[in-house]
Structures are given as C-alpha cells and as structure tokens.
Amino acid sequence: MPMVIMGDFNVTRYLSEHSSGSSLLTDDMKEFNSCISELEVEDIYSSGFHFTWTKSLKNPKCGKLKTLDIILINEEVMNSIPQANGIFLPYVISDHSPAILCLPHFMVDKPKSFRFMNFIADKKEFLPTVEKGWEDKHVWCSMYCLQKKLKGLKKELRRLSWSDGNIFDKVKHLKQELKTCQAQIDMDPHNANLREAASKLLVDYEAAKHDEFLILQQKTKIKWLSEGDKNTKGLFLFDFLGWIE
Known part of the structure; x- marks a missing residue:
C-alpha cells in the first residue's frame, strides 16, 4: 500500500540538518534512521x-536551525505518483x-458545497423551482433524502442565477442603452415610442442594479467572514465604489 508519513519528528537524520552542533550522530539520530529503514x-x-x-524568530542572535519536519514516502508512492514532491514554506510567525x-494528477476535486446567490430568492421563479425540487421522492434515510434534494436543486438554482446572463x-x-435612449428623447421630446422605451429600460436597469447590489453585498459578507476585522477597513468602500461605477 502507498504510505506517507510527515510531520515534526523532533530529531534530525543527518549532521547537515543542523546549522551548528556536534560532528557526530547522536543515539537518537541513529535510532530514528534505523526506524525509517525498517519502515522502508x-x-x-x-x-x-x-x-x-x-x-x-524574535532573537536576532539565535542562529540555531534544524530540519525536524520531513515527508517520508515508500516505494509504492514513488511508483504510482512519480511526480510527488514536498514544499517547505517560510516560518512567518x-x-x-x-x-x-x-x-500532481492524483488529487480528486472535492464536491462543492450547496450555495447560491441570494438575489435569486426575490425572483418569482425561485419558490416554484425549490418546490419542484422538493417533490422528488427518495426511499432512504432523512439525511440522504435531504442531500439528494439539495444536489438536484444545485443545477436549477445555478440556471436561475444565470438566466439573465x-x-x-x-x-x-442597460445603462448605456438608457443613456442612448434619453439622448434620443432630448433630440425628439414628443416621440411617444422613445419615452415608452426609456421607461422600460429604466425599470430593467433598476432591477438589474438591485440584483448587482445584492450580489456585492453577499460577496462582502463572505469575505468579511473569511478575514474578520483584519485588513478589511476599506473592503465595503471598495465594493460600494465598484457598485456605483
């Protein structure tokens, strides 16, 4: 079976893994290497x-460094995933x-969680879509039924989110069309067709702006929940300025 062992082992394997120290292998190092050999x-x-x-980290005079964290694999991993490799990042804090x-080429994508953009909850098609999805019958335990219904709704709610592109x-x-139409009215103020078209464009534009605002509001909340109060001083202002543009 492929096997990976990784973590902090509190002991080094080689003298080169010490920035300073003894020139001889300690008993702990010898025992650790013996254990690794037995595990193959x-x-x-x-x-x-x-x-x-x-x-x-905070003592500039301390230069003692060691290689205590390692990633170990067996031959089965080498054969089945030859491109497997490890990366050790900066300490930071x-x-x-x-x-x-x-x-590489081995990790399986995790299924995405159930979520949708909040603005579609105001659409007249939302409740009928959910009701239709909830009508599906699954003869199994309650949790399985819930999972299958949510999975079935994912595609329909995504379609509803993108129904208007x-x-x-x-x-x-819509904003550009409204500007053009209003400019035409300015040149021909008594044209009833233009006034009717501008009225319809204004309604559509305001509805689209409302949906856009709800999307930005939801994204802002998600980002705040992810980052908390750190580095978010200008977050809402940035989204708001993006919205009014």
Missing part, C-alpha cells in the same frame, strides 16, 4: 526551506516551516 520509507524530493525549525505534500455586464449594457 525515504525522504521525498522537497523544495523550499532546508531547515524547517528555528529556535527563536511559527517556529516550524509549514509542509505541503504535492500529488452576467448581471454585471447586463447592468453596463
């Missing part, structure tokens, strides 16, 4: 930081370097 695993090819642990195991492009297009 070996270091994966890794890039990034060589020393994965620092004794003190930790005393350990974050380790990333990369498995890209809402941001639609707002720009």
